[in-house]
Amino acid sequence: QVQLVESGGGLVQAGDSLRLSCAASGRTGSRYAMGWFRQALGKEREFVAAINWSTGSTAYADFVKGRFTISRDNAKNTVYLQMNSLKPEDTAVYYCAVGGGFIATMKTGYDYWGQGTQVTVSS
Secondary structure, eight states: OEEEEEEOOEEEETTOOEEEEEEEEESGGGOOEEEEEEEOTTSOOEEEEEEETTTOOEEEOGGGTTTEEEEEEGGGTEEEEEEOSOOGGGOEEEEEEEESSSOOSSGGGOSEEOOOEEEEEEO
16 A cells, blocks of 8 residues: 655645645665646546656656656655746646556556545636
8 A cells, every 4th residue: 555645735826836745664675656636626537747666757748848847756756746937727636656567657557546635827
């Protein structure tokens, strides 16, 4: 079992920045990829970014390229999502997840999920 706890969400204005954190604990030795997804009210959960724990390789959704950066701190078992130039359409609950593949952009590629953290961007 792997436990994931997200933090760092909040209410900000358009153009502001936030950094989300996701701390992993438990049997994390088998993890390979960690990802961030988001789900806006009434919409499907969608891929945001992912990182391979060993190599640091990353993948991003087109709508966040150039604005969001995913990174990890191996010593702290923590993955981060730095979000800059936030837009009202970025408003959603953000979830982190861990999976056994190299890197994945689909929900089915992940086995464990955090509880989510709310990000609200006002115009």
